Amino acid sequence: MTKTIRIRILWSLLAFLVVIIGLVLATPYLINTKVVKKQIAEQISDWMGLPVTVSGEPVVTVFPYLTVKLRDVEIASGLGGDEPPLVSTQTLRAEMYWLPLLLGNFEVRRFHLMQPNLELIKDKDGAFSWDLRKGSLFKTDDDSGRLTLSDVTLGNFRITGGVAHYQDRTTGEEERFSNVNMMFDWPSTEDLASINGSAIWRGEKVDLRAQSGKPMELFAGGLSPLSAKLSSPNFSVSFDGSAATISNFQFEGDFSFDTPALGALAQWLERPLPSDRDLGAASLSARANLIGASIALSDLDVKLDGNQINGVLQLDFRQERPMVQGTLASDDLDLGQFVRVPESIEDLMAYDLTKSKAAKVDFDIRISSSDLKLGSVNLGQAAASLMTRDNQVSFSIGEAYAYGGRLEATFNMRQKPDDPSIMICSLRAKANGVSAGGFTREMFGNEFLNGTALVEVDLQAEGTHVSDALADAHGSLSVVLTDGELQHFDMDVFETALQQEKGLDREKLHAGNARFDVLSVRGQVANQRLDVEGLRLTSGKRALLGAAQYGFATGELNFPGTLAIYKSSDPATHSTEPPEKEIPFLLRGSFDAPRISLRKVQDAVVPSDEEILAPGVPAEIAPSGDNAQAPQSDDSPIGGVALPLVLSDPETGLSIKNTSTQP
Template structure:
C-alpha cells in the first residue's frame, strides 16, 4: 500500500513541479500590456465603466496571479465627477487559463473605494447608465458574458446626495462581498458598514439579479442588524417607473427612541418609546409604505390593524389600530400640570418642537386604557397632527364610571401653546372626576360635567393664567365633605356665638347639585351654585383664582322647613376661602353677632359712635353688673373685660 502511494505521489509532485515551472516561465514571457488591456476590457464589460489609471500598475504571475491598479477612477455616463474612485483595484486571475496564455478574472478586490451616488429630480442617478449596462451584459446570449462573479470591497465609503429632498448620507468603513454565480441568476451581498456612528451588519439577496437591474420583478431578501434597530424584508421588488416592493417586514428595537434619534427623527417628550417590535405585510410604492396585518408592540402595548407611512416632502403616518389594553402612562409621566410636591402650577416651559415634525392621523380603540392613575374602559380615540396643530377626539370612553366624549386641541405658535377643550362627562363619579381634573377632593356623588375652555401659554402656569370659557356640573345623591351644615346651623341657631366648635368636620349630603362657572383670564366667576339636601340648602357666589388655586366665595346655608319644624328655615351666611384642596369654611362673623341678643346692639354701637348708652348697657350686661366705682378699674376690671 505504501509503495502504491509513493508511486501515485510521484506523478502528482511531478505535475505540480511542471506547473510551477510553467508559471515561472509564463511570468518571464508574459505580455503585461496585453494582460492589463484584457483585465480592463473584462471590468468594462461587467461594470460598464472605463478605467482611468493614474498610478502604478503591478502585475504578478507567481506565487500570486493578479493585476493591481493604483489610483483608479471609474467613470462614464457623461458625468463630470467619477462615480467611483479606488485606491487599489486588484483583479485576481484564474490559474489554468493563465497557463494557456488566456487572461480571465477570478474575482476583483477594491481597497478603499469611494462611491458617489447623486439622485436626480426625476428619480434617476449618476449610476443609472452603468446599471443599465450591467443588465445588458448579464442577459443570456449577450455578446460580452461575465467572466467573474465576485467583487470584494474593503474599507469603502459611499456618499449619497439628493438635492431635491435635501438629503446627504454617508456609509463608511464598508466591508462587503458581492456575488452573482454564473451558473444561476441570483445575487447576494453580505458585509458590514458604519452609519451615523453605529456598526451595521447587512445582507441582501435577489433571486433574479438581471430582472432586478432591469426594473422587472425579482424576489428579494434583506436584513440589517445594528444596536439601535433590527430590520428585515422578505418579498419581491420591481422598479419600472417607481420603486415597488411587497412582502413581509419585521422590525425590532430595544429602544424606539434611540432608533428614531439614530435615523434623525425627532421624538416627542422624554418618556416612553422603549421596547418596540413590528411585523406586517408591506406594500411599497415610491415613497409610500402601506402596512396591513400589522402586529405592533410598544412599551408593552400590543395592537393590530393597518398603517400607512409616506414621505412626500413631509412625513405622514396614518393608522387604525385596535388593542386589548393600553397604558399611556409612560408618555405623560414627564408632563406635570402641578409643580412636583407643591400646590402651584408647573412653570416649566413646554417643548413643542415635536408638533411640527410629522403629520399624524390615527384611530385607536381599546378595551381598557390606563393614563396614570386613571382607568378607562372601552375607549375610541382619534389623533390628528398637521402643521404643528394636534387635535384629539374622544368618540366614547368609559371613564370615572360613566361616559366621556369631546375633543382637545393644541396649536403651536412659536413657544406658546394654544389649547382648546370641549369635553362632556355623563353620569360619572364626581369624586374621582373632580379630583383628577381640578384637584377638588371634597365632593362625592354622581352627575354630569361639561367643559368648554380655551387657554394660551408657554407653561401650565401660563395656561392657568389665561383660561377662558365655561364649566357646568349637575350632581345627585352625593355629599360635600368638610362640614355638616345641618348640625352647624342648628347649633348656631341656638347659640350664635358658640364659636368653639369645629366647623371642618362631618359632611353635608345633597339630593341635587347645580354649578355654573365662567372663566375669564384665569378667574372663575361663580354664576350659580346651588346645593339642595334633605334638610339643608346651600347657595354660593364669588370667584376662584385658577393661577393661585384659591377660593373667595360667599354663600348662604339654610335649614329647610322640614328640618326647622315647619317654621321658616334658619339662614346663615358663610365664607369659603383658601386653597382648592383644603379650603376654610366658616360662618360670616357679622351675621353671628347680629343673631346674638346681647351682641347685636354692640355691633350697631360700634358702627354708630353716637349710641354710647347702648354700648355701655351691652358692656354691663357682659360684665354682669352695673356702674362700678373708679377704684374698681384696674387688674380686676381688666380681667372682667
Template sequence: MPSPLIWRAIWAVSIAVIVAVLAFVAVPYFASNRIVRDRIAWEMSAWSGFRVTIEGTPEISIWPQFRATLSGVTLSKWSDDKAPPVMQAERVDIDLSAMAALRGDVVFSGVQLIKPVFRIEPAEHGLLLPAAPSGGRVARAIDAARETVKANPGKPDAVKLPQEGFGSIEFRDGRVVASVDGSEEEVVTGLSGMVDWEALNAAGSLTANGTWRGESVSVEANSPQPMLLLAGGAAPFTVSLKAPPANLSFEGNGNFSAKSFFDGQAKFSAPSLRRALYWLRAGIAPGATTGPVSVSSKVSGNGDRIKFENAEMTVDKNPGNGALDISFNDAMPVISGTMAFDTVNLAAFLAAFTTTAAAPGDLDAIDTSFADRFNLDLRLSAAHATAGPIQLADMAGTAQVKNGLAVFDISDAGAFGGNIQASLRFDLRPEGTQVEMKLLASDINGAEFTSAAGMTRLMPTGTGTVSLILKGPGKS
C-alpha cells in the same frame, strides 16, 4: 527493462511537468506585459462603464492565487473630468484566470476593494444614489433585460436574460460620502461586505455592515433573479437591516421600475420606539426612553402608497392588531389607520413626543415639530387603558395631526363608575404653542374622581358630572 507503454507514460508525465513549469514561468511575463499594463484598466472600465485609472506599478502574485494587486484605483465619469471619482480605492486585489492570462485575456473571478470610498449624489425624488454609468457591460446587460421584460412584463423569459459570468466583489474598511453642491458629508463609515453574483442570470446576494448615524448596522439582501429587479421586472427578494435602535426585514415580491411595487411580509422591532424614530429622523426630538415595539404585517404598495394589513403589534409589552395606510401624494406623508389593543398605556404613547426638558405642567415643552413632518389620522381602541393612576375601560380615541395642529381625543371611555370624554389640542403658532384641554366626565363617582385628581378637599364626593375647559399658552 521497462515496457514501451511505461516509457510512454514516463514521457507524458515529463512533458506535462515541463509544460506546467513553463506556464508557471511564463504567466508573470505575460501578466506583467500583456494584462496589467494593457488590459486590467480597460476590462474594469468595460464592465463598469466608468473611466478607470490606476496609479503605481501593479504587482502580480502566482501562489496560492493568481492575483493582481493595484494601488490608487479610481472610477470616474467619462462625461465630466472635473467631477470627483464615483469610487476610489487605496488598493484593489483582482483574482485572475491563469489560463486566460496565457492567451492574453483578462477573466476576473473576484475583486477585493481595500479602503474604498463610494460617492452618492442627489437623484430623482430627492434620493442619494451613485452616479449612473455611461455604458459598460453591466449597463448593457440591464438594457437587454429591460427589452425582455418589456416583451412580457407578466412573465419575462428568464432564458433570454444575459448569461455573462460576474463573480464576487468584496469591500473592506470603506466609506460612503454624499456629494451635494460641492460639499461632502460622510454617510457610512467602516463599511465592509460582499456582492456575490456568479452570473448575470443567476441568483445574487449582498451582505454589508458599517456605521450609519452613529450606530452599527448590518444589511443582507438576496434574490434568485436580481437582473430582473435591476431591469424593472418583478422578482422575489428578501432584505433585512439590523441595528441597536431597530430591526427591519421584508420577504416577498416586487420591482424597482418607474411603476415600482412590493408585496410581502414585513417585520419591525425596536427596544424603544422613540429612539428608533429619532434615529430614523422621523421628526421626533430626543427624550425619555419609551417601551419596546414590534410589528409583523403583510405589506404592499409602491412609491405613492404603502398599506399594512393584518398587522400584529406589541407596544410596551401590550399586544394588539390593526391596519395602516401611508400616502405620499400630498406635500407631507399622510398616515391613517386603526389600532386595537387589549391594554394600552396612554402616558407611554404620549411620552414618545415629550422632550427630556419637559417639566411637570409645562405643556409648551412637548415637542410638536412632528406636526411639520407628517399628517396623521389614527384611531385607537382598547378594552383597558391607563392614563397615570386613571383606569379606563372600553376606550375609543383618535390622534390627528394636520397643518400644524395636533389633537389627541378620548371620544368615549368608562371611568370612575361613569363615562368620560377628553381632548388635548396643540396649535403651533409663531408666538408659541397654544394648548387646549377639555374634559367631560358624566355620572361619575366623585370620591374616586377626586382621589385620582388629588383634590379630595375641593370636590364633592357624590355622583355627578364634571365639565372642564382650559386654554392658553403651554407654559401657563
C-alpha cells in the same frame, strides 16, 4: 497494462506538469501588463458608464490565484469631473482565469477593492454620483422603453476596510460608514445575486444580508424572490417576499422588526421620541406591501413595553411631511408611555405649545382599547383618534366608558393666522354618569368629592405656553353631581354657626363631611376667574344657594349665598315649596381658610376685621333673652321676627340682610 506503458504515462504526466508549472512561472513575463491594465479599466468603465483611471503600474502574481494588482484606481463621479471620485482605492486586485488570459481573453472572476473611499452624493437637483444608467449593465427595453439589466457576465466583488461617505445636499444630511467589509456575488445578471457584509455606523457594527433569486426579472419589471436582513446590537429588521420594479420599486411579503430598547434606538438614530420616557423592548411583524415611498402594513402585531397592538398601518413618504395613517386595537394600552408628561406643575406651565409646529410627521391614527390609559387617567373601554396636519393638532375621545360613565372630549390646536408664535386651543368635553370619587382619587390622590357626575366643558384659549393659554382661557362650565359627599365641609357645623350666630370653628368645619343629594355649578370662565352664575347644594332639608366667584390665580372664593331650610327632605319639592327659613351669608377666603362676615342691622356699619368670624372668635350679636330688643325690619315677613343678622364684605361693603322668619 504493462510496466513499460505505465512508466510512459507517468513520464508524460510529469512532462505536462513541468510545462504547466513553467507556463505559470513564466506568466508574469508573458503577459503584457499595460494591456491588462487598460483592458480591466475599460471593462469596469464599460459596466458602470463612468471614466476609470489607473495611475500605478500593475503587478501580476500567480499564487494562490492569477491576480493583477492595480494601483491608485479612481472611478469618476456620476455628477461630473468637478466632484470627488465615486470610488478611489490604492489597490484593486483582479483575480483572473489563467488560461483565457494567456489566449488574450480577459475574464475576471473576482474584484477586490482594498480600503477604498466611496463618495455617495445626492445633489440639489436630485442627481446621484452613483448613477450607472449609462453603462452596459443596463439597457433600454425596445418594447416598453424601460431601463432593464443587460445579459452580461459579472463575477464576485469584494470590499475590505472601506470608508463610505453619504451626503444629501437637498437636506444637508451626512452619514459616514467605516470598516466596510462587503462580499457581492453575482456571476452574471441572469444568476442569483447575493450580498453579505458589515460596516461600522455611528459606533455600532451593522450587518447586511440580501439575496435576489431572479435579479434579471426584478429589473425587467417582473417578480423576483427577494429577502434581506439588516441587524445590529440596537435592532434587527428583515423581509422575505417578492419584489418588482414595474414603475416604482414594489415589494410584498413578510416584514419584521425588533429592538431591545426603542428609546436607545431612537437616540442612536438621532431621532428622539416625543416622550422622554426610556421605552424598552419593541417588536413588529406584519404583511407588508411597499410601492415606492408608500408602505401598507396589514395583520400588524406590535409589542412595546407590555402593550400589544394589532391592526393596519399606512406610511407615506412621498410628501415633504411623511404621513402615518392607521386603525389600531389593543386590550390594554397606556398612551402616557408614548407622550411626554411634565414632571411638575412648573414644567407643565412652561411647556411650549408651538412645539407642534416642529413635528415632522402628520398622523391620522384611530385607536380602540378595552382599557385605555393616558398617564394617571384611566379611560377604560375607549375609542380615540389623533390627527395632525402641518401646524394643527386634534385629539378626540369619541367614546370612553370610564369611572362608571361615558366620556367624550375633543382638543384642537392650530396656529394663529396673523401670529405664528401663538397657538389657538379649544377643548370640548362631556362626562355623563361618571364617578367623581374615582376620578379625583386617580387625578389628585384624594377622594375629596364623590357622587355621580354630569359635566360639560367648552373652553377656548390662546398662547405660546400652557401658562399663557390658562391665563387666556374663557368659556363655559357646567357640573351636576348627585348622591355624593363633599369632604372637609361639615354642613352641621356650618348651619350651627349661622343658626346660633356663633363663630365658625374652622377645624370642626374641616373635620366633617357633607352628604348631598344634588350639587350643581353653572358658570363662565374668563380673566383667570370662574364666575358661578348658579350654585346649589342640597343636603336633606338644607340647601346652599347663590352665585360665587373664584380666582384661579389668587385661590380666593367670594360666595354671597343663602342657607335655605325646607320642610321636606325631598329635593324634588324644593323648587315648588318656599323654604321655612333663609339665612344669607358671605363666605370668603380660600377653601382651606374660609371666613364668614356678619354685622348688626341696627348699627348699619361696615364691620371691622375683629368682627370677621375666625376659629374661636364669636361674632358680635344682639342680646337674647327677656331683655332682647330685636328691631323690626320693614321687609320682614308678616308675623315673623327678623334675625338681627346682616352679612357684609368688609372690603367691598356688599351686605345681604336676613329676611327669614324664626319658627
